[in-house]
Amino acid sequence: MPELPEVETTVRGIKSIESSVIERIDVFNPNLRWPISNDLSFFLDNKKILSVYRRAKYIIIKCSNAHLVIHLGMTGKLVFAKPKDTLKKHDHMQIKFANSDQVIRYNDPRRFGSAHLVKNKLEDFRLLSNLGIEPLAEEFDGNFLFTKARNRNVPIKAFIMNHHIVVGVGNIYASEALFLSGVRPSIPARRVTRKKMEVLVKNIKYVLSIAIEKGGSTISDFMNTKGEQGYFQIDHQVYNREGQPCNQCGAKIKKIIIGQRSSFFCSSCQC
Numbered sequence: 722m723p724e725l726p727e728v729e730t731t732v733r734g735i736k737s738i739e740s741s742v743i744e745r746i747d748v749f750n751p752n753l754r755w756p757i758s759n760d761l762s763f764f765l766d767n768k769k770i771l772s773v774y775r776r777a778k779y780i781i782i783k784c785s786n787a788h789l790v791i792h793l794g795m796t797g798k799l800v801f802a803k804p805k806d807t808l809k810k811h812d813h814m815q816i817k818f819a820n821s822d823q824v825i826r827y828n829d830p831r832r833f834g835s836a837h838l839v840k841n842k843l844e845d846f847r848l849l850s851n852l853g854i855e856p857l858a859e860e861f862d863g864n865f866l867f868t869k870a871r872n873r874n875v876p877i878k879a880f881i882m883n884h885h886i887v888v889g890v891g892n893i894y895a896s897e898a899l900f901l902s903g904v905r906p907s908i909p910a911r912r913v914t915r916k917k918m919e920v921l922v923k924n925i926k927y928v929l930s931i932a933i934e935k936g937g938s939t940i941s942d943f944m945n946t947k948g949e950q951g952y953f954q955i956d957h958q959v960y961n962r963e964g965q966p967c968n969q970c971g972a973k974i975k976k977i978i979i980g981q982r983s984s985f986f987c988s989s990c991q992c
């Protein structure tokens with residue numbers, strides 16, 4: 722499943738469409754997680770793209786009159802192709818640009834992704850309006866997390882994965898950041914000290930940045946229709962390593978379930 726780093730890499734990969742004019746949008750199959758609105762083309766054809774950016778795991782294409790908001794779901798991807806290239810199975814939407822021999826196609830075998838036309842204020846759009854802070858934003862710091870965690874009894878891992886608090890910290894990134902910080906995933910959020918929260922925030926930013934960096938180095942493969950686009954992974958210290966020795970102390974990595982998600986940790990390095 723595309724996580725924040727893959728979405729960020731996709732956004733960087735399609736940045737070159739900024740300032741382009743959309744010649745036309747074709748929807749081949751509107752039946753994604755939510756049906757693609759049938760007035761997409763009416764509103765966006767012949768409109769200029771002002772900017773492309775990411776909010777949480779949403780790709781925002783800001784046009785002169787509206788926003789196109791895309792979520793990749795479980796298996797979605799945006800790829801560059803030539804207009805004459807034959808459509809692939811699961812290509813559901815295509816954006817063609819004026820005076821360009823490139824198109825972008827949205828491919829999604831499982832169709833859990835979505836594409837939304839937002840004509841009103843983006844901040845009020847229902848899928849974005851309740852989202853927490855961006856993990857790579859400067860304002861996301863130890864103090865922010867410590868303050869938010871007051872009186873919160875939920876396990877720290879569930880807390881940092883709560884997208885009303887901070888967005889984009891998926892299961893793998895949460896597990897790895899907690900390991901690097903020496904914080905056990907199961908302890909109540911309110912019991913994590915301010916100092917530990919500072920370390921934890923640093924490590925959340927670190928694991929996400931490493932994954933984005935990795936994505937950056939494979940960006941042409943990532944955006945190219947010719948190769949199969951794989952999702953990249955960081956080297957796991959604990960994630961999916963139950964029973965294997967901890968790379969730091971040799972103790973066996975343990976697995977517990979927190980908030981219905983598998984959580985991996987070292988009981989000697991994380992307390």
Ligand SMILES: [Zn+2]
Nearest residue numbers: 967970987990
């Ligand atoms: Zn250990």
